[in-house]
Amino acid sequence: MGGYDEESLEASSTASSGSEESARQNKKTGVSPDGNALRPIAGQTPMEILAGGIAGASVVSAAAAMILQPANIVFAAGGLSCAIGPYAYWQQRRLTDVAALQETHKALTEQVERLGKENTRLHETVVDLSETVDRLEDVEQALDVITQTQGMSIEAFEEQVQDNRDILNKMQSNLKAN
Numbered sequence: 001m002g003g004y005d006e007e008s009l010e011a012s013s014t015a016s017s018g019s020e021e022s023a024r025q026n027k028k029t030g031v032s033p034d035g036n037a038l039r040p041i042a043g044q045t046p047m048e049i050l051a052g053g054i055a056g057a058s059v060v061s062a063a064a065a066m067i068l069q070p071a072n073i074v075f076a077a078g079g080l081s082c083a084i085g086p087y088a089y090w091q092q093r094r095l096t097d098v099a100a101l102q103e104t105h106k107a108l109t110e111q112v113e114r115l116g117k118e119n120t121r122l123h124e125t126v127v128d129l130s131e132t133v134d135r136l137e138d139v140e141q142a143l144d145v146i147t148q149t150q151g152m153s154i155e156a157f158e159e160q161v162q163d164n165r166d167i168l169n170k171m172q173s174n175l176k177a178n
Helices: 008-015 020-026 046-068 072-177
Strands: none
Touching: 046 072
């Protein structure tokens, strides 16, 4: 009796509107927490078919009794039988909808729990990545300092080379003068 038909997932949103028939028509897909489709149920379950058959038989027998024995008591009993049979069928349809909604609720609850755990795991991953980014920014700053220091060292080295050339030129000119 329990289970899903293809329309079960949206049942929780349409059940609050009070229209079971529209809930059956508006439900589209059902997926279990592990990602598998929830098991489908027929448009009418065996219990619904049995209840419908009994309801039909009660209406037919009540109508036949009212035709064959036209008495006030028979009309009263026949009228009640004509009302109670279809009402029992309607109640059975509602029970099937409730069972499908319970299964949908259970599946959604499990999925919410799974997604909550996944969300927690992703949050921890984001925190870890943030720490990694912070460490990489520190490394980048250190590399920038090293690069700036190397640039200054190269400039100082070029100045020394130029000074050494000047000294060498002066020494060569002094040597030629001697």
